[in-house]
Amino acid sequence: MRNWLVLAATALSLSGCLTPSSGPQATMIYEHATDGSGRLSYELIEIDTSILDLFRMRTQPTLVGRFGNERVGPTDVKLGVGDLIGMSIFEASAGGLFTPASTDTLRQGNYVALPQQVVDNDGTLSVPFAGRIAVAGKSSKQVEAEAVNRLKDRAIEPQVLISLIESRSSLYSVFGDVHAPNRFPVNWAGERITAGIARAGGPVFPDYEESVTLSRSGKTATVMLDAIVRNPREDIYLRPGDSIYLRHEPRFFTALGAAGRSGQYPIDVPRLTLAEAVGRAQGLLDTQADPTGVFVLRWEDPRILERMGRDISAYGTKRIPTIYHIDLQNPKLLLASQQIDVLDKDVVYVTNAPTVEFMKSLVVLNELSSIYLNISAIKPWF
Numbered sequence: 001m002r003n004w005l006v007l008a009a010t011a012l013s014l015s016g017c018l019t020p021s022s023g024p025q026a027t028m029i030y031e032h033a034t035d036g037s038g039r040l041s042y043e044l045i046e047i048d049t050s051i052l053d054l055f056r057m058r059t060q061p062t063l064v065g066r067f068g069n070e071r072v073g074p075t076d077v078k079l080g081v082g083d084l085i086g087m088s089i090f091e092a093s094a095g096g097l098f099t100p101a102s103t104d105t106l107r108q109g110n111y112v113a114l115p116q117q118v119v120d121n122d123g124t125l126s127v128p129f130a131g132r133i134a135v136a137g138k139s140s141k142q143v144e145a146e147a148v149n150r151l152k153d154r155a156i157e158p159q160v161l162i163s164l165i166e167s168r169s170s171l172y173s174v175f176g177d178v179h180a181p182n183r184f185p186v187n188w189a190g191e192r193i194t195a196g197i198a199r200a201g202g203p204v205f206p207d208y209e210e211s212v213t214l215s216r217s218g219k220t221a222t223v224m225l226d227a228i229v230r231n232p233r234e235d236i237y238l239r240p241g242d243s244i245y246l247r248h249e250p251r252f253f254t255a256l257g258a259a260g261r262s263g264q265y266p267i268d269v270p271r272l273t274l275a276e277a278v279g280r281a282q283g284l285l286d287t288q289a290d291p292t293g294v295f296v297l298r299w300e301d302p303r304i305l306e307r308m309g310r311d312i313s314a315y316g317t318k319r320i321p322t323i324y325h326i327d328l329q330n331p332k333l334l335l336a337s338q339q340i341d342v343l344d345k346d347v348v349y350v351t352n353a354p355t356v357e358f359m360k361s362l363v364v365l366n367e368l369s370s371i372y373l374n375i376s377a378i379k380p381w382f
Helices: 002-018 026-031 049-056 063-067 140-151 193-199 225-230 274-280 302-307 331-339 354-378
Strands: 043-046 084-090 111-118 124-127 131-134 159-166 171-176 182-185 210-216 219-224 243-248 252-257 263-266 289-300 320-326 347-352
Touching: 026 289, 026 320, 049 302, 049 331, 063 210, 063 219, 084 124, 084 140, 111 124, 124 140, 131 140, 140 159, 171 193, 182 193, 193 210, 193 225, 193 243, 210 225, 219 225, 252 274, 274 331, 274 347, 289 302, 302 320, 320 331
Parallel strands: 043 320, 171 243, 252 347
Antiparallel strands: 084 111, 084 159, 124 131, 171 182, 210 219, 210 243, 252 263, 289 320, 289 347
8 A cells, every 4th residue: 555655646746747748837837937036037917907908008110200291392302413404594575695686486485495404413504604503402492593693694684493304313212022122203292101112013912011111311110011001190201312121021929838729820910819819729729728827928018018017127138028827717808818919929828727737647647557566466575
């Protein structure tokens, strides 16, 4: 009898280390939240209805917050090297510097249209009787005023009209995962980011798998394309010199433990909830899973944890190792799981039910007892 008790105790003590397991039990997750010195190894947070609003307050980078959304209109156009310019000079009466005494009956009005010119590499244009005028970086109104100032003592009350025939300096670039990357002239009537992407043939991949990085005047910001599509405020106006880079960034989460099917799953929708993620992993195994022990492992944004009142000063990382625990056996929390987003690189881990571990111990006990009985049959003195 004594031998049997020793055998049972040995089986139970060894079952935890000899029996296979798909991951730690819930008790181990709680025990290892602090290291030997009492410092936190990771943040362990119980999900309840009181913190759902904090999840909704998750902030994402925004284009409008980084760059604003000021529309650049025709009056803000700056001429530059390579632009194709048209110029017309008007005089108050015939017989002036540019118009004959008797006007051509085929041309009404006292004006002359000069041949179109390309702004030279030095940023200047040639104006008859006015010499070369610096135009690069100036608006058409500024160039018109300069030309009038130079001609006023020679022409009869001159007026000058500058026309931008083709903009070759006020360009923006769209490249990366688009069908037709290129540089495009800015539409001065107002052109938004989505219009620029459309001119480049549109994205190669779905909007929820493409990030958009806008670079402007030394500043950059990156958002997902679907965020721009869903929020019109993010679809800001383009400016000359903008650079738009689209990158394929597929998102995934991993299901582990007693989920119906462990593995890595794509997040192929703009928003995937915890309930949907568990469903994609074919739910919880009826004969194995503990619905009270569902965990979400994430490298969390510190701002979210600070809003929850967590002291994260001990961590020296930009992202905080965090484990969220939710009891899906609670109907309220099961419903709440439809409001909790699963993010890129999250791990959804489902623990085994305690009875499963107990049954494994019994299996070990049965194996050891069989060994004991076999040895006893061979050596009665054992």
